[in-house]
Amino acid sequence: MTRLTLAIDAMGGDFGPCVTVPAAMQALASDSHLHLLLVGDPDKITSLLATADSALRARLQIIPAESVIASDAKPSQAIRASRGSSMRIALEQVKAGRADACISAGNTGVLMGLAKILLQPLEGIKRPALMTVLPNQLKGKTVVLDLGANVESDSAMLVQFAIMGAVMAEEILEIANPRVALLNIGQEETKGLTAIREAAAALRDSAEVNYIGYLEGDDLLTGKTDVLVCDGFIGNVTLKTMEGVVRMFLSLLKSQGEGKKKAWWLRLLGRWIQKRLAKNFGHLNPDQYNGACLLGLCGTVIKSHGAANQRAFTVAIKQAEQAVRRQVPERIAARLQAVLPKSD
């Protein structure tokens, strides 16, 4: 493997450097070819590196940034005032070729807007989309997009999302001729919103996409499709609903019988059961697949959950490594050249 450099917006997310710095050290420890640029307040970052292993520390560089973009900032205003912010400087590292990819847990709208301005969309792409790979019930994986990069999507955007999703499934998950479905409120052709029905008509005629029809919300994890396409609003609500339910279940499992006075053997038994359940359900834990990839850009940008903990942010860094090593933007660009009209 060759050397790989990633730029991290160390200040983004609900916890800033408290999460990003330890996650960075963990990522460095697990990959000796990895180099990281931590962008943010040098004092805050340095204080968290006091006890860091010096060998790892040698592969880490701090890049100062004066400001942080607030997670509740309005994108248009925040983008105008973004100069000097940790998010923008991290993206600029990619633009200047000093980093291969950027990771941020900051404001989604601002990250999307700045990435579009600094890194440019691929030729023929109207709007980039946020994509994630979810585990499914059949022990396989499902590519889901858009997860909220765009609030509204017309049929042309949905078709582009379908193509980008199919490339991801084929090139990254190594699924031959991946199945592509549109998320809708019924399986019949007549159901749903106009943009979805128009996209379905275009995809049915497409030789490039193995379109299998509509799926509903309860098929998100069933593995009936390899790629599930929806607009950003629906994608965001669906993913968050799923995460909410999964987290509730995991916390209910964890709290089974807590607070009751029990015999020692029941307590031991309880712990054993929890361990087994954690083993069998752990792959569904949202922390395990944190990091949505902003597809359709001339560069790799990974958006982490704002509320990510250290483990989850480390997963987002790994996603960036993988996307760079698998040359995601290059592969999507090559495929798009063959499929899409040259101009918008």
Next chain:
Amino acid sequence: MTRLTLAIDAMGGDFGPCVTVPAAMQALASDSHLHLLLVGDPDKITSLLATADSALRARLQIIPAESVIASDAKPSQAIRASRGSSMRIALEQVKAGRADACISAGNTGVLMGLAKILLQPLEGIKRPALMTVLPNQLKGKTVVLDLGANVESDSAMLVQFAIMGAVMAEEILEIANPRVALLNIGQEETKGLTAIREAAAALRDSAEVNYIGYLEGDDLLTGKTDVLVCDGFIGNVTLKTMEGVVRMFLSLLKSQGEGKKKAWWLRLLGRWIQKRLAKNFGHLNPDQYNGACLLGLCGTVIKSHGAANQRAFTVAIKQAEQAVRRQVPERIAARLQAVLPKSD
């Protein structure tokens, strides 16, 4: 309690009379004031009643219907050709005053359309909405609407849904001054679709609704609000996503360790664990709250899941009983009179 008569579309849903007839008998057994009109193919219904208790049978009347509306039928066409169908005849029983409410597991779009035509919307209501009551993590309940009666909703419709939902929470769940939230993709005011932002502005100014702001998909079950309002497309996708994840968890729990050869005491232990888990998670099983209420009509109509089993369909019948006994349409009408402009 007084006598109550409900009309059941016995042919609707994926399983038709095989589910609706045994569910009807179960409902009759649990409420001695209940009378049922089973609308459908008399032969099919009668053959399923061969072993029925005669005392229960005395409170059940079969009303013949020649046809069934297909679950994949296009609403506009199916409504035109609906005369003589089990769904239409069941609704006509309510219109004619022979039944207090109607329950169907058939085609949602057709049920919505026919109910609007036959029973009429309440004065001032643009479009009825499908509503359900979900259990939440705080052992409370959350009213959620619209779940798919309307594919698209403007801000005026969302405001009406909010009012109807608040009446439901106050009058039926007995929650004083219920909190009302809009489902969105972020909590900041600037987030989301135009219709949602406009509805938020109207609700903030409303003296009638205790509006608390936006919530996201992962708050569906957290109990942070008493009423969650969204358009029908989003509501349908969210509810189905939630149900899909819950069913997956319940089936994973059930299959824990299956197929492995185990010592007798491990098998016994496994069964004991399953029982405990079933007890602790059972209230989240979608079967337990089957039956969405079509709010905003001059009459009570309950839509059951098409895939409902006997237990779930019995729950839908219970929902109808409760809605009639609590006088849901009358209470909503009274509240709307005070709040809404008199004409559309």
